Amino acid sequence: MELLRIVAMFLVLLVHASGAALDTTIIKQIDSTQIGAFSRSLIYSFSIISVNVFILLSGWYGIHAKVKRLTEFIFQCLFFVCVTLAIAVGFSYTQQPSVHDLISAFMLNNYWFCRAYIILYIMTPALNAMAEKCPQSQFKKVLIAFFIMQTIYGWLSRGTTWYELGYSPLSFMGLYLLARYMRLYRPKWSTLNIKWNLILFVTIVVINTLLYKTYSGKIYLKFNVYSSPMVIAAAVLFLLSFTKISLRSRFINWIASSCFAVYLLHMGYGFDIYKYGISRCYQTGNTLSFIVCVFLFMILVFVVAVLIDKVRIRLWNTIIKTKWIHALRERIEQ
Numbered sequence: 001m002e003l004l005r006i007v008a009m010f011l012v013l014l015v016h017a018s019g020a021a022l023d024t025t026i027i028k029q030i031d032s033t034q035i036g037a038f039s040r041s042l043i044y045s046f047s048i049i050s051v052n053v054f055i056l057l058s059g060w061y062g063i064h065a066k067v068k069r070l071t072e073f074i075f076q077c078l079f080f081v082c083v084t085l086a087i088a089v090g091f092s093y094t095q096q097p098s099v100h101d102l103i104s105a106f107m108l109n110n111y112w113f114c115r116a117y118i119i120l121y122i123m124t125p126a127l128n129a130m131a132e133k134c135p136q137s138q139f140k141k142v143l144i145a146f147f148i149m150q151t152i153y154g155w156l157s158r159g160t161t162w163y164e165l166g167y168s169p170l171s172f173m174g175l176y177l178l179a180r181y182m183r184l185y186r187p188k189w190s191t192l193n194i195k196w197n198l199i200l201f202v203t204i205v206v207i208n209t210l211l212y213k214t215y216s217g218k219i220y221l222k223f224n225v226y227s228s229p230m231v232i233a234a235a236v237l238f239l240l241s242f243t244k245i246s247l248r249s250r251f252i253n254w255i256a257s258s259c260f261a262v263y264l265l266h267m268g269y270g271f272d273i274y275k276y277g278i279s280r281c282y283q284t285g286n287t288l289s290f291i292v293c294v295f296l297f298m299i300l301v302f303v304v305a306v307l308i309d310k311v312r313i314r315l316w317n318t319i320i321k322t323k324w325i326h327a328l329r330e331r332i333e334q
Contacts, residue, residue, distance in 0.1 A: 002256035004242040011050035052235035059179025080264035088269040110268040119169035131180040166226025194244040201237040261309035
């Protein structure tokens with residue numbers, strides 16, 4: 001499951017590399033051929049599951065909310081705000097930020113996931129209590145009702161901007177509870193062997209690709225968004241596939257403990273640098289060299305993010321050992 005955490009974060013890099021990090025002109029050039037358009041749609045349909053998988057993982061393990069863990073998460077976010085800002089200014093990817101820009105950055109305005117996840121984290125004691133004490137039949141009805149309503153108001157229709165497309169703590173809570181339900185009760189559909197999990201996953205991805213390629217831009221119904229029932233189903237099947245794999249590795253655990261840093265490094269002020277790297281890869285010429293260049297560039301971003309985060313961990317461990325921080329934490333927990 002820690003390997004899945006790494007894969008999910010790599011998919012975050014991939015979904016941005018096949019979408020938001022590409023300039024409009026590059027997208028038009030790639031989509032000008034049937035093979036190019038299908039390939040990009042296929043990659044996007046496969047990697048869009050990344051965020052949902054990450055939240056499902058949190059629900060599968062269950063978050064045990066603690067002040068120390070929450071403050072460490074916030075510190076990690078703010079640490080990378082400083083790192084990406086310093087890199088962006090140092091390499092002239094952005095102008096000297098104003099006071100307003102700095103306030104916006106430290107409020108995590110450029111990191112929608114962080115703000116939504118913090119709210120999810122705060123709510124997990126109540127969510128866990130519901131999952132543990134609610135009868136299975138009632139728990140099941142709540143989940144069915146939630147995802148029906150989300151499909152209607154968070155996917156099919158427009159207007160609820162705070163809920164659309166899955167960019168909200170409410171969507172995260174639904175995914176979290178779904179994973180808790182699967183872990184606690186192991187419904188029959190979740191016990192299929194890995195072969196069927198992968199067959200169904202690939203089937204959904206291919207269907208989603210064809211629908212996305214056919215209808216994208218013609219109707220509002222977006223097939224590759226976090227709140228799409230098909231994207232959620234694909235993420236669930238992908239998660240269940242990894243639950244059937246037995247693997248233990250200290251090295252994987254070491255990487256997984258810092259993989260969220262990958263998101264923090266290439267988003268925010270770091271996103272312009274990431275976009276520049278992807279566009280430079282496109283300028284290499286043919287399709288094969290572009291794919292290889294992007295793959296190597298994503299690996300480089302991943303490695304740099306993990307190594308920087310190890311420095312952050314050392315700094316955090318030094319900070320929390322100070323007497324006044326220790327005393328403050330004890331008072332807050334009391």
